[in-house]
Amino acid sequence: MRRAQLTTALLAAASLLLVGCGGGDETSDDQAPAAQQVAGGEEVASTWPLTGLPVSGDEEVAKPYPVLVTKIDNTSSSAPQLGLGKADLVVEELVEGGLTRLAAFYYSELPAKVGPVRSMRASDIGIVSPVDASVVTSGAAAQTIARIKGAGIQFFPEGSAGLSRDTGRSMPYNVFADLTTVATSAEQDAARPADYLPWGEEEDFPGGQKATTIAASFGGGHTTNWTYDGTGYVNENTYAADGDHFPADTVLVLKVQVGDAGYLDPADNPVPETKLEGKGQALVFHGGKLVRGTWSKAGLDDAISLSTKAGDLTVPAGHTWIELVPAANGSVTFSK
The missing domain is CATH 3.50.90.10 (YerB-like)
Known part of the structure; x- marks a missing residue:
């Protein structure tokens, strides 16, 4: 399966081919990052697959280890x-x-x-x-x-x-x-992993409605609360050490189906199984605003796609926290 997924990653990488520019090595801030070689001689844009952010300096986007x-x-x-x-x-x-x-x-x-x-x-x-x-x-x-x-x-x-x-x-x-x-x-394939989300530019993100506080409830047991502080999202009930909080630029809520994994935990609680495939409601919180849409994922090993009635939806490059909220009994509330 690992080799099969490598092929998929390379095909995705091929779609990101960049045309080489003549001249010296200097680039301006508004130019796309240089391409890097990966397995099979393919070129991919120098952006990190899990954030969409540009790779800086002499760092290599294809690491000698997997995600x-x-x-x-x-x-x-x-x-x-x-x-x-x-x-x-x-x-x-x-x-x-x-x-x-x-x-x-x-x-x-x-x-x-x-x-x-x-x-x-x-x-x-x-x-x-x-x-x-x-x-x-x-x-x-x-x-x-x-x-x-x-x-x-x-x-x-x-x-x-x-x-x-x-x-x-x-x-x-x-x-x-x-x-x-x-x-x-760790076994690794000599290639940049595929993008986890459809990354895009800040200016491509739709206007949306104002939403500066978020409460993602997982169905009566736990709720994660977020507040937009003008630059990013602060997890109000995190257990992270001081100074070691996740720097969320975007909170992406996916309403998902949840089934039974078929066994009990040591305390005799049924173990749930989130089904991250199919489609459902998506709520993208970014820049203090909310854009509603739909997520889709054809199979367990396929990438997540996002869309609105206007067409495909991208997530601005940055650090994203994904909430897999149960569609049946979970909820998402927000306020201005």
Whole structure:
């Protein structure tokens, strides 16, 4: 599956071919970033796949490791969470008991301590597959491991190089990952991953309606609250360490279908499974405004597409936090 997804990534990269410009090496601020070579001689624009932001200086967009998605606990027991400030993108997903867990995506930068690391879910297949990511996890139920392996997803459970326990914290909230070490043993395809979202320019984002506070409810168990502070979105109930908050430029809410994963957790709670495929309502919060639209995703390993009645919708390049809110019993409220 990893090789098949590489082919898909290269085809996507081919659509981003840039025409080389003659002359010297100097570029002006309003020019597109230079192209970089990846596997098979293809060229891709020098933008990061998880943010759409330009690659600066001598950095290479094709890293010698895959996207590393780290599963992070999102309850008060996780405080303080470490490493969120260096994530490129974060997806918040429903888990059992009405709680949520974070899938933090790392590629442009790898922190030396991320966590607390918790277990993965079958929901993660649709979350990580579009960029052929590997998962850093404390483990998983046998049913989940079988499905993750069946999907061809590489994962690193506790016991892998780079994962260790912090004896100053209580179990099971004391597993942390050094992603610089994990990356050394991760299989990778010599290519830039595909874009996770349809990235665009700031000026292409529609006007929308004013919305400076957001409450994304996951159905009675947990609500994530955001406030726009004039430059970005502040998570008002984050458990992140001071100075290590995720710098959200955009909050993207996707209304999703949620099913039953088919087993119970140790506390006998049914384990939910988010179905990140098909289509549903999308709410894009950016710059203190809301644009309503529709998301679609043909299969678990396909990319997310966004649209409005006027046509395709892009997300301004930057750091995006995605809320996978249950369509049946979740809700999103906002105010000016």
